[in-house]
Amino acid sequence: MFSLSEENYLKAIFHLQKNSEAGVSTNALAEEMQTKASSVTDMIKKLSEKKLVIYEKYRGVYLSETGRKTALQIVRKHRLWEVFLVEKLGFSWDEVHEVAEELEHIKSEKLISELDKFLNYPKRDPHGDPIPDAKGHFQVANKTLLSNLSKGEKGTLVGVKDSSSEFLKYLDKNAIALGKTIEVLDKEDFDGSMLIQLKEKSLRISPMVSSNIYIKI
Amino acid sequence: MFSLSEENYLKAIFHLQKNSEAGVSTNALAEEMQTKASSVTDMIKKLSEKKLVIYEKYRGVYLSETGRKTALQIVRKHRLWEVFLVEKLGFSWDEVHEVAEELEHIKSEKLISELDKFLNYPKRDPHGDPIPDAKGHFQVANKTLLSNLSKGEKGTLVGVKDSSSEFLKYLDKNAIALGKTIEVLDKEDFDGSMLIQLKEKSLRISPMVSSNIYIKI
DNA sequence: GCTAGTTTTTAGACTTGCCTAAATATTTTA
DNA sequence: TAAAATATTTAGGCAAGTCTAAAAACTAGC
Ligand SMILES: [Mn+2]
Ligand SMILES: [Mn+2]
Ligand SMILES: [Mn+2]
Ligand SMILES: [Mn+2]
Numbered sequence: 001m002f003s004l005s006e007e008n009y010l011k012a013i014f015h016l017q018k019n020s021e022a023g024v025s026t027n028a029l030a031e032e033m034q035t036k037a038s039s040v041t042d043m044i045k046k047l048s049e050k051k052l053v054i055y056e057k058y059r060g061v062y063l064s065e066t067g068r069k070t071a072l073q074i075v076r077k078h079r080l081w082e083v084f085l086v087e088k089l090g091f092s093w094d095e096v097h098e099v100a101e102e103l104e105h106i107k108s109e110k111l112i113s114e115l116d117k118f119l120n121y122p123k124r125d126p127h128g129d130p131i132p133d134a135k136g137h138f139q140v141a142n143k144t145l146l147s148n149l150s151k152g153e154k155g156t157l158v159g160v161k162d163s164s165s166e167f168l169k170y171l172d173k174n175a176i177a178l179g180k181t182i183e184v185l186d187k188e189d190f191d192g193s194m195l196i197q198l199k200e201k202s203l204r205i206s207p208m209v210s211s212n213i214y215i216k217i
Numbered sequence: 218m219f220s221l222s223e224e225n226y227l228k229a230i231f232h233l234q235k236n237s238e239a240g241v242s243t244n245a246l247a248e249e250m251q252t253k254a255s256s257v258t259d260m261i262k263k264l265s266e267k268k269l270v271i272y273e274k275y276r277g278v279y280l281s282e283t284g285r286k287t288a289l290q291i292v293r294k295h296r297l298w299e300v301f302l303v304e305k306l307g308f309s310w311d312e313v314h315e316v317a318e319e320l321e322h323i324k325s326e327k328l329i330s331e332l333d334k335f336l337n338y339p340k341r342d343p344h345g346d347p348i349p350d351a352k353g354h355f356q357v358a359n360k361t362l363l364s365n366l367s368k369g370e371k372g373t374l375v376g377v378k379d380s381s382s383e384f385l386k387y388l389d390k391n392a393i394a395l396g397k398t399i400e401v402l403d404k405e406d407f408d409g410s411m412l413i414q415l416k417e418k419s420l421r422i423s424p425m426v427s428s429n430i431y432i433k434i
Numbered sequence: 435g436c437t438a439g440t441t442t443t444t445a446g447a448c449t450t451g452c453c454t455a456a457a458t459a460t461t462t463t464a
Numbered sequence: 465t466a467a468a469a470t471a472t473t474t475a476g477g478c479a480a481g482t483c484t485a486a487a488a489a490c491t492a493g494c
Binding site: 003005035036038039042043046057058 | 450451452453454455458459460
Binding site: 085088089090091095098099102103106107108110111114115118 | 302305306307308312315316319320323324325327328331332335
Protein backbone atom coordinates (compact mmCIF):
# COMPACT_ATOMS: atom_id res chain seq x y z
CA MET A 1 0.00 0.00 0.00
CA PHE A 2 2.42 2.70 1.18
CA SER A 3 6.18 2.73 1.22
CA LEU A 4 8.19 2.54 4.39
CA SER A 5 9.17 6.15 4.00
CA GLU A 6 5.63 7.32 3.40
CA GLU A 7 4.46 5.48 6.51
CA ASN A 8 7.17 7.02 8.64
CA TYR A 9 6.31 10.50 7.41
CA LEU A 10 2.62 10.01 8.13
CA LYS A 11 3.39 8.85 11.63
CA ALA A 12 5.73 11.78 12.21
CA ILE A 13 3.10 14.28 11.02
CA PHE A 14 0.56 12.60 13.27
CA HIS A 15 2.80 12.97 16.32
CA LEU A 16 3.70 16.58 15.55
CA GLN A 17 0.09 17.50 14.83
CA LYS A 18 -0.96 16.48 18.34
CA ASN A 19 1.05 19.32 19.82
CA SER A 20 -0.81 22.19 18.16
CA GLU A 21 -3.66 23.40 16.03
CA ALA A 22 -1.36 24.76 13.35
CA GLY A 23 -0.04 22.78 10.41
CA VAL A 24 3.21 20.92 10.78
CA SER A 25 6.15 22.95 9.51
CA THR A 26 8.68 21.63 7.05
CA ASN A 27 11.54 22.18 9.46
CA ALA A 28 9.80 20.46 12.35
CA LEU A 29 9.17 17.47 10.14
CA ALA A 30 12.76 17.49 8.90
CA GLU A 31 13.98 17.50 12.48
CA GLU A 32 11.64 14.64 13.44
CA MET A 33 12.59 12.60 10.39
CA GLN A 34 16.31 13.32 10.73
CA THR A 35 16.48 14.60 7.19
CA LYS A 36 16.69 17.84 5.22
CA ALA A 37 13.89 20.31 4.64
CA SER A 38 14.16 19.88 0.89
CA SER A 39 13.59 16.15 1.20
CA VAL A 40 10.55 16.86 3.32
CA THR A 41 9.11 19.17 0.68
CA ASP A 42 9.52 16.42 -1.91
CA MET A 43 7.76 13.85 0.23
CA ILE A 44 4.95 16.21 1.25
CA LYS A 45 4.20 16.84 -2.41
CA LYS A 46 3.97 13.12 -2.99
CA LEU A 47 1.71 12.55 0.02
CA SER A 48 -0.39 15.47 -1.08
CA GLU A 49 -0.89 13.99 -4.54
CA LYS A 50 -1.98 10.78 -2.86
CA LYS A 51 -4.49 12.78 -0.79
CA LEU A 52 -2.93 11.68 2.47
CA VAL A 53 -2.15 15.22 3.58
CA ILE A 54 -3.46 18.68 2.95
CA TYR A 55 -0.73 20.98 1.84
CA GLU A 56 -0.38 24.56 0.76
CA LYS A 57 3.05 25.86 -0.06
CA TYR A 58 4.70 27.66 2.84
CA ARG A 59 1.60 27.03 4.97
CA GLY A 60 2.52 23.75 6.65
CA VAL A 61 0.96 20.34 6.26
CA TYR A 62 -2.07 18.61 7.83
CA LEU A 63 -3.15 14.97 7.74
CA SER A 64 -6.27 14.28 5.69
CA GLU A 65 -8.87 11.92 7.11
CA THR A 66 -7.31 9.05 5.15
CA GLY A 67 -3.85 10.11 6.28
CA ARG A 68 -4.94 10.19 9.90
CA LYS A 69 -6.49 6.73 9.68
CA THR A 70 -3.36 5.35 8.09
CA ALA A 71 -1.15 6.95 10.73
CA LEU A 72 -3.31 5.54 13.51
CA GLN A 73 -2.95 2.02 12.15
CA ILE A 74 0.81 2.37 12.14
CA VAL A 75 0.75 3.69 15.69
CA ARG A 76 -1.49 0.75 16.64
CA LYS A 77 0.97 -1.72 15.19
CA HIS A 78 3.95 0.01 16.80
CA ARG A 79 2.42 -0.10 20.25
CA LEU A 80 1.08 -3.66 19.99
CA TRP A 81 4.54 -4.87 19.02
CA GLU A 82 6.02 -2.98 21.97
CA VAL A 83 3.63 -4.81 24.28
CA PHE A 84 4.60 -8.12 22.68
CA LEU A 85 8.30 -7.45 23.13
CA VAL A 86 7.92 -6.55 26.79
CA GLU A 87 5.23 -9.03 27.84
CA LYS A 88 6.23 -12.06 25.83
CA LEU A 89 9.90 -11.70 24.99
CA GLY A 90 11.12 -10.03 28.17
CA PHE A 91 12.43 -6.81 26.65
CA SER A 92 12.64 -3.81 28.98
CA TRP A 93 10.73 -0.65 28.10
CA ASP A 94 13.85 1.15 26.97
CA GLU A 95 14.73 -1.54 24.39
CA VAL A 96 11.52 -1.82 22.42
CA HIS A 97 11.22 1.37 20.42
CA GLU A 98 13.81 0.70 17.71
CA VAL A 99 12.57 -2.79 16.97
CA ALA A 100 8.92 -1.70 16.94
CA GLU A 101 9.95 1.01 14.51
CA GLU A 102 10.65 -1.79 12.01
CA LEU A 103 7.89 -4.20 12.99
CA GLU A 104 5.21 -1.53 12.55
CA HIS A 105 5.67 -1.75 8.78
CA ILE A 106 4.82 -5.42 8.35
CA LYS A 107 1.81 -5.64 6.08
CA SER A 108 -0.81 -8.12 7.32
CA GLU A 109 -4.24 -7.37 8.75
CA LYS A 110 -4.48 -10.85 10.18
CA LEU A 111 -1.09 -10.61 11.86
CA ILE A 112 -2.17 -7.55 13.80
CA SER A 113 -5.64 -8.72 14.75
CA GLU A 114 -4.24 -12.05 15.93
CA LEU A 115 -1.42 -10.36 17.79
CA ASP A 116 -3.96 -8.08 19.48
CA LYS A 117 -5.95 -11.14 20.56
CA PHE A 118 -2.82 -13.00 21.68
CA LEU A 119 -1.88 -10.05 23.88
CA ASN A 120 -5.43 -9.94 25.25
CA TYR A 121 -6.38 -6.62 23.68
CA PRO A 122 -4.07 -4.33 25.64
CA LYS A 123 -5.19 -0.73 26.05
CA ARG A 124 -1.77 0.81 26.64
CA ASP A 125 1.80 0.21 25.54
CA PRO A 126 4.78 -0.17 27.90
CA HIS A 127 5.19 3.63 28.04
CA GLY A 128 1.58 4.24 29.01
CA ASP A 129 0.51 5.39 25.54
CA PRO A 130 -2.95 4.34 24.34
CA ILE A 131 -3.29 1.64 21.66
CA PRO A 132 -5.86 2.48 18.98
CA ASP A 133 -8.26 -0.34 18.14
CA ALA A 134 -8.75 -1.72 14.63
CA LYS A 135 -11.01 1.23 13.80
CA GLY A 136 -8.52 3.77 15.09
CA HIS A 137 -10.40 4.59 18.28
CA PHE A 138 -8.57 5.06 21.54
CA GLN A 139 -9.17 6.67 24.86
CA VAL A 140 -7.33 9.85 25.75
CA ALA A 141 -6.34 9.76 29.39
CA ASN A 142 -6.70 12.90 31.44
CA LYS A 143 -3.20 13.27 32.67
CA THR A 144 -0.91 16.12 33.53
CA LEU A 145 2.83 16.64 33.69
CA LEU A 146 4.41 16.04 37.05
CA SER A 147 5.99 19.46 36.71
CA ASN A 148 2.50 21.00 36.92
CA LEU A 149 1.82 19.59 40.38
CA SER A 150 2.24 21.75 43.45
CA LYS A 151 3.66 20.90 46.84
CA GLY A 152 1.46 18.40 48.62
CA GLU A 153 -0.28 17.04 45.53
CA LYS A 154 0.03 13.39 44.60
CA GLY A 155 -0.92 11.01 41.81
CA THR A 156 -0.04 7.93 39.80
CA LEU A 157 2.58 7.75 37.08
CA VAL A 158 0.65 6.87 33.91
CA GLY A 159 3.06 7.73 31.12
CA VAL A 160 6.26 9.31 29.88
CA LYS A 161 6.60 12.10 27.35
CA ASP A 162 10.19 11.30 26.43
CA SER A 163 10.58 7.59 25.57
CA SER A 164 14.27 7.80 24.85
CA SER A 165 16.35 4.94 26.15
CA GLU A 166 18.41 7.38 28.23
CA PHE A 167 15.42 8.79 30.08
CA LEU A 168 13.85 5.38 30.65
CA LYS A 169 17.09 4.01 32.05
CA TYR A 170 17.29 6.98 34.41
CA LEU A 171 13.78 6.15 35.63
CA ASP A 172 14.65 2.47 36.05
CA LYS A 173 17.75 3.36 38.05
CA ASN A 174 15.64 5.42 40.42
CA ALA A 175 12.80 2.88 40.62
CA ILE A 176 10.35 5.23 38.96
CA ALA A 177 7.90 3.13 36.97
CA LEU A 178 4.41 3.08 35.48
CA GLY A 179 1.72 2.75 38.12
CA LYS A 180 3.82 4.13 40.96
CA THR A 181 2.40 6.71 43.33
CA ILE A 182 4.28 10.00 43.48
CA GLU A 183 3.79 12.81 45.95
CA VAL A 184 5.37 16.24 45.66
CA LEU A 185 7.04 16.90 49.01
CA ASP A 186 8.61 20.15 47.93
CA LYS A 187 9.02 22.28 44.84
CA GLU A 188 11.83 24.82 44.40
CA ASP A 189 10.57 28.12 42.99
CA PHE A 190 13.95 29.10 41.64
CA ASP A 191 14.53 26.22 39.14
CA GLY A 192 11.38 24.11 39.41
CA SER A 193 13.23 21.12 40.85
CA MET A 194 11.16 18.85 43.08
CA LEU A 195 11.51 16.61 46.04
CA ILE A 196 9.18 13.68 45.43
CA GLN A 197 8.07 10.81 47.60
CA LEU A 198 7.99 7.30 46.14
CA LYS A 199 6.77 4.29 48.09
CA GLU A 200 10.09 3.47 49.69
CA LYS A 201 12.12 6.64 49.37
CA SER A 202 12.20 10.30 48.51
CA LEU A 203 14.16 11.75 45.62
CA ARG A 204 15.11 15.12 44.18
CA ILE A 205 14.46 15.53 40.46
CA SER A 206 15.15 18.27 37.95
CA PRO A 207 12.46 19.96 35.83
CA MET A 208 13.85 18.05 32.85
CA VAL A 209 12.64 14.91 34.57
CA SER A 210 9.36 16.18 36.02
CA SER A 211 8.31 17.70 32.70
CA ASN A 212 8.58 14.30 31.00
CA ILE A 213 6.44 12.32 33.41
CA TYR A 214 2.67 12.12 33.11
CA ILE A 215 0.60 11.87 36.27
CA LYS A 216 -3.04 11.03 36.82
CA ILE A 217 -4.32 12.67 39.96
CA MET B 218 23.90 -4.39 7.46
CA PHE B 219 22.38 -5.59 4.17
CA SER B 220 19.48 -4.20 2.20
CA LEU B 221 16.18 -6.02 1.90
CA SER B 222 16.95 -6.81 -1.70
CA GLU B 223 20.42 -8.12 -0.95
CA GLU B 224 19.02 -10.38 1.74
CA ASN B 225 16.36 -11.78 -0.58
CA TYR B 226 18.93 -12.50 -3.27
CA LEU B 227 21.23 -14.28 -0.80
CA LYS B 228 18.37 -16.44 0.39
CA ALA B 229 17.34 -17.26 -3.17
CA ILE B 230 20.88 -18.26 -4.11
CA PHE B 231 21.04 -20.39 -0.98
CA HIS B 232 17.86 -22.25 -1.91
CA LEU B 233 18.89 -22.77 -5.52
CA GLN B 234 22.37 -23.89 -4.55
CA LYS B 235 20.95 -26.79 -2.54
CA ASN B 236 19.66 -28.41 -5.70
CA SER B 237 22.99 -28.92 -7.44
CA GLU B 238 26.73 -28.72 -7.34
CA ALA B 239 26.89 -26.18 -10.14
CA GLY B 240 26.72 -22.44 -9.70
CA VAL B 241 23.35 -20.75 -9.75
CA SER B 242 22.49 -19.43 -13.20
CA THR B 243 21.37 -15.90 -13.87
CA ASN B 244 18.10 -17.07 -15.38
CA ALA B 245 17.28 -19.42 -12.50
CA LEU B 246 17.84 -16.57 -10.09
CA ALA B 247 15.76 -14.22 -12.19
CA GLU B 248 12.93 -16.74 -12.19
CA GLU B 249 13.16 -17.23 -8.42
CA MET B 250 13.31 -13.50 -7.75
CA GLN B 251 10.55 -12.68 -10.22
CA THR B 252 12.74 -10.21 -12.00
CA LYS B 253 14.79 -9.84 -15.18
CA ALA B 254 18.16 -11.41 -15.90
CA SER B 255 19.75 -8.00 -16.35
CA SER B 256 18.67 -6.95 -12.87
CA VAL B 257 20.16 -10.14 -11.50
CA THR B 258 23.49 -9.46 -13.15
CA ASP B 259 23.57 -6.02 -11.55
CA MET B 260 22.85 -7.38 -8.10
CA ILE B 261 25.31 -10.24 -8.41
CA LYS B 262 28.04 -7.75 -9.20
CA LYS B 263 27.18 -5.84 -6.09
CA LEU B 264 27.13 -8.96 -3.90
CA SER B 265 30.40 -10.02 -5.45
CA GLU B 266 32.05 -6.71 -4.57
CA LYS B 267 30.82 -7.20 -1.03
CA LYS B 268 32.40 -10.69 -1.01
CA LEU B 269 29.08 -12.36 -0.31
CA VAL B 270 29.18 -14.44 -3.48
CA ILE B 271 31.79 -15.85 -5.79
CA TYR B 272 31.09 -14.82 -9.32
CA GLU B 273 32.72 -15.26 -12.70
CA LYS B 274 30.99 -13.81 -15.71
CA TYR B 275 28.88 -16.37 -17.57
CA ARG B 276 29.88 -19.05 -15.02
CA GLY B 277 27.08 -18.76 -12.49
CA VAL B 278 27.25 -17.61 -8.89
CA TYR B 279 28.11 -19.36 -5.61
CA LEU B 280 27.68 -18.19 -2.01
CA SER B 281 30.90 -17.37 -0.18
CA GLU B 282 31.28 -18.54 3.41
CA THR B 283 30.07 -15.13 4.62
CA GLY B 284 27.20 -15.22 2.16
CA ARG B 285 26.15 -18.65 3.32
CA LYS B 286 26.21 -17.61 6.97
CA THR B 287 24.13 -14.56 6.20
CA ALA B 288 21.62 -16.59 4.19
CA LEU B 289 21.33 -19.13 7.00
CA GLN B 290 20.49 -16.41 9.50
CA ILE B 291 17.72 -15.14 7.25
CA VAL B 292 16.38 -18.67 6.82
CA ARG B 293 16.53 -19.07 10.60
CA LYS B 294 14.48 -15.94 11.13
CA HIS B 295 11.99 -16.88 8.43
CA ARG B 296 11.32 -20.28 9.94
CA LEU B 297 11.18 -19.10 13.54
CA TRP B 298 8.58 -16.51 12.58
CA GLU B 299 6.60 -19.18 10.77
CA VAL B 300 6.54 -21.25 13.95
CA PHE B 301 5.43 -18.20 15.91
CA LEU B 302 2.60 -17.48 13.50
CA VAL B 303 1.29 -21.05 13.62
CA GLU B 304 1.91 -21.90 17.28
CA LYS B 305 1.08 -18.60 18.91
CA LEU B 306 -1.18 -16.71 16.55
CA GLY B 307 -3.19 -19.58 15.09
CA PHE B 308 -2.20 -19.16 11.44
CA SER B 309 -2.46 -22.23 9.25
CA TRP B 310 0.63 -23.52 7.47
CA ASP B 311 -0.51 -22.15 4.14
CA GLU B 312 -0.82 -18.58 5.45
CA VAL B 313 2.58 -18.00 7.00
CA HIS B 314 5.03 -17.77 4.15
CA GLU B 315 4.22 -14.28 2.87
CA VAL B 316 4.27 -12.68 6.30
CA ALA B 317 7.49 -14.46 7.28
CA GLU B 318 8.96 -13.15 4.04
CA GLU B 319 8.70 -9.68 5.57
CA LEU B 320 9.42 -10.53 9.20
CA GLU B 321 12.70 -12.25 8.30
CA HIS B 322 14.24 -8.85 7.56
CA ILE B 323 13.75 -7.28 10.98
CA LYS B 324 17.17 -6.42 12.35
CA SER B 325 17.61 -7.40 15.98
CA GLU B 326 19.77 -10.15 17.41
CA LYS B 327 17.93 -10.00 20.69
CA LEU B 328 14.54 -10.27 19.02
CA ILE B 329 15.48 -13.55 17.37
CA SER B 330 17.23 -15.12 20.33
CA GLU B 331 14.30 -14.22 22.60
CA LEU B 332 11.78 -15.43 20.05
CA ASP B 333 13.69 -18.70 19.78
CA LYS B 334 13.54 -19.08 23.56
CA PHE B 335 9.85 -18.10 23.68
CA LEU B 336 9.06 -20.81 21.12
CA ASN B 337 11.12 -23.29 23.12
CA TYR B 338 13.91 -23.69 20.58
CA PRO B 339 11.93 -25.42 17.82
CA LYS B 340 13.90 -27.68 15.47
CA ARG B 341 11.52 -27.55 12.49
CA ASP B 342 9.15 -25.06 10.94
CA PRO B 343 5.47 -25.75 10.12
CA HIS B 344 6.47 -27.27 6.77
CA GLY B 345 8.98 -29.68 8.31
CA ASP B 346 12.03 -27.66 7.30
CA PRO B 347 14.93 -27.51 9.75
CA ILE B 348 15.61 -24.30 11.70
CA PRO B 349 19.30 -23.35 11.86
CA ASP B 350 20.54 -22.38 15.33
CA ALA B 351 22.25 -19.07 16.10
CA LYS B 352 25.50 -20.46 14.69
CA GLY B 353 23.87 -21.63 11.48
CA HIS B 354 23.92 -25.32 12.36
CA PHE B 355 20.97 -27.53 11.57
CA GLN B 356 20.29 -31.22 11.15
CA VAL B 357 19.56 -32.56 7.69
CA ALA B 358 16.87 -35.20 7.90
CA ASN B 359 17.23 -38.36 5.86
CA LYS B 360 14.05 -38.23 3.92
CA THR B 361 12.89 -39.27 0.49
CA LEU B 362 10.15 -38.23 -1.85
CA LEU B 363 6.92 -40.19 -1.57
CA SER B 364 7.15 -40.74 -5.32
CA ASN B 365 10.30 -42.83 -4.74
CA LEU B 366 8.49 -45.39 -2.59
CA SER B 367 7.34 -48.70 -4.08
CA LYS B 368 4.17 -50.59 -3.50
CA GLY B 369 3.99 -51.88 0.05
CA GLU B 370 6.46 -49.37 1.55
CA LYS B 371 5.35 -47.00 4.27
CA GLY B 372 6.68 -44.06 6.23
CA THR B 373 5.92 -40.80 8.01
CA LEU B 374 5.26 -37.49 6.30
CA VAL B 375 8.09 -35.22 7.48
CA GLY B 376 8.01 -32.35 5.01
CA VAL B 377 6.78 -30.77 1.81
CA LYS B 378 8.87 -29.69 -1.15
CA ASP B 379 6.31 -27.26 -2.52
CA SER B 380 5.08 -24.86 0.20
CA SER B 381 2.70 -22.98 -2.02
CA SER B 382 -0.62 -22.11 -0.50
CA GLU B 383 -2.40 -24.07 -3.24
CA PHE B 384 -0.57 -27.31 -2.51
CA LEU B 385 -0.89 -26.97 1.26
CA LYS B 386 -4.62 -26.35 0.96
CA TYR B 387 -4.93 -29.49 -1.19
CA LEU B 388 -3.18 -31.46 1.54
CA ASP B 389 -5.41 -29.97 4.24
CA LYS B 390 -8.51 -30.84 2.24
CA ASN B 391 -7.37 -34.45 2.06
CA ALA B 392 -6.25 -34.65 5.68
CA ILE B 393 -2.63 -35.14 4.69
CA ALA B 394 -0.47 -33.52 7.37
CA LEU B 395 2.98 -33.55 8.95
CA GLY B 396 3.54 -36.63 11.11
CA LYS B 397 0.95 -38.77 9.38
CA THR B 398 1.75 -42.34 8.38
CA ILE B 399 1.43 -43.09 4.69
CA GLU B 400 1.54 -46.52 3.04
CA VAL B 401 1.75 -47.08 -0.70
CA LEU B 402 -1.05 -49.53 -1.53
CA ASP B 403 -0.50 -49.40 -5.25
CA LYS B 404 1.59 -47.52 -7.81
CA GLU B 405 0.58 -47.16 -11.43
CA ASP B 406 3.50 -47.80 -13.77
CA PHE B 407 1.97 -45.81 -16.60
CA ASP B 408 1.78 -42.36 -14.96
CA GLY B 409 3.27 -42.90 -11.51
CA SER B 410 0.02 -42.15 -9.72
CA MET B 411 -0.40 -43.84 -6.36
CA LEU B 412 -3.05 -45.27 -4.14
CA ILE B 413 -2.01 -44.42 -0.59
CA GLN B 414 -3.36 -45.46 2.79
CA LEU B 415 -3.81 -42.85 5.49
CA LYS B 416 -4.98 -43.67 8.98
CA GLU B 417 -8.66 -43.44 8.24
CA LYS B 418 -8.92 -43.72 4.48
CA SER B 419 -7.19 -44.48 1.22
CA LEU B 420 -6.64 -41.95 -1.54
CA ARG B 421 -5.38 -41.78 -5.09
CA ILE B 422 -2.79 -39.09 -5.76
CA SER B 423 -0.99 -37.86 -8.85
CA PRO B 424 2.80 -37.77 -9.23
CA MET B 425 2.60 -34.00 -8.91
CA VAL B 426 1.47 -34.61 -5.35
CA SER B 427 3.70 -37.56 -4.46
CA SER B 428 6.79 -35.79 -5.75
CA ASN B 429 6.23 -32.88 -3.37
CA ILE B 430 5.89 -34.88 -0.17
CA TYR B 431 8.88 -35.93 1.91
CA ILE B 432 8.72 -39.25 3.75
CA LYS B 433 10.92 -40.70 6.44
CA ILE B 434 10.90 -44.46 6.31
C1' DG C 435 34.45 -27.00 -36.03
C1' DC C 436 31.06 -23.80 -37.57
C1' DT C 437 26.65 -21.78 -37.00
C1' DA C 438 22.09 -21.13 -34.96
C1' DG C 439 19.94 -20.70 -30.78
C1' DT C 440 20.18 -19.62 -25.99
C1' DT C 441 22.04 -17.33 -22.06
C1' DT C 442 24.20 -13.60 -20.06
C1' DT C 443 25.95 -9.07 -19.91
C1' DT C 444 26.08 -4.17 -21.19
C1' DA C 445 24.07 0.32 -22.27
C1' DG C 446 20.96 3.56 -21.31
C1' DA C 447 16.85 4.98 -18.93
C1' DC C 448 13.37 5.36 -15.09
C1' DT C 449 11.58 5.81 -10.04
C1' DT C 450 12.18 6.59 -5.19
C1' DG C 451 14.19 8.96 -1.71
C1' DC C 452 17.74 11.52 -0.52
C1' DC C 453 21.35 15.55 -0.87
C1' DT C 454 23.52 20.55 -1.71
C1' DA C 455 23.18 25.03 -3.39
C1' DA C 456 20.49 28.66 -4.95
C1' DA C 457 16.17 31.08 -5.34
C1' DT C 458 12.04 32.71 -3.31
C1' DA C 459 8.59 33.49 0.24
C1' DT C 460 7.48 34.69 4.92
C1' DT C 461 8.36 36.69 9.32
C1' DT C 462 10.82 39.58 12.43
C1' DT C 463 12.97 43.68 13.80
C1' DA C 464 14.21 48.23 13.86
C1' DT D 465 7.21 49.23 6.44
C1' DA D 466 11.58 48.01 4.51
C1' DA D 467 15.70 45.51 5.34
C1' DA D 468 17.44 41.45 7.68
C1' DA D 469 16.80 37.00 9.22
C1' DT D 470 14.58 32.73 8.76
C1' DA D 471 11.83 29.22 6.52
C1' DT D 472 10.63 26.89 2.49
C1' DT D 473 10.83 25.56 -2.14
C1' DT D 474 13.20 24.71 -6.58
C1' DA D 475 16.94 23.00 -9.44
C1' DG D 476 20.08 19.72 -10.37
C1' DG D 477 22.39 15.51 -8.97
C1' DC D 478 23.31 10.90 -6.83
C1' DA D 479 22.63 5.78 -5.36
C1' DA D 480 19.76 1.68 -5.33
C1' DG D 481 17.15 -1.28 -7.80
C1' DT D 482 14.61 -2.06 -11.61
C1' DC D 483 13.48 -2.23 -16.86
C1' DT D 484 14.07 -2.73 -22.30
C1' DA D 485 16.90 -3.30 -26.15
C1' DA D 486 21.12 -4.55 -28.06
C1' DA D 487 25.63 -6.72 -27.89
C1' DA D 488 28.55 -10.45 -26.54
C1' DA D 489 29.51 -15.04 -24.91
C1' DC D 490 28.48 -19.54 -24.46
C1' DT D 491 26.43 -24.27 -26.18
C1' DA D 492 24.30 -27.61 -29.27
C1' DG D 493 23.35 -29.52 -33.64
C1' DC D 494 24.95 -30.74 -37.74
MN1 LIG E 1 9.12 3.03 11.34
MN1 LIG F 1 5.70 3.32 23.11
MN1 LIG G 1 11.99 -11.66 2.24
MN1 LIG H 1 8.56 -22.88 5.88
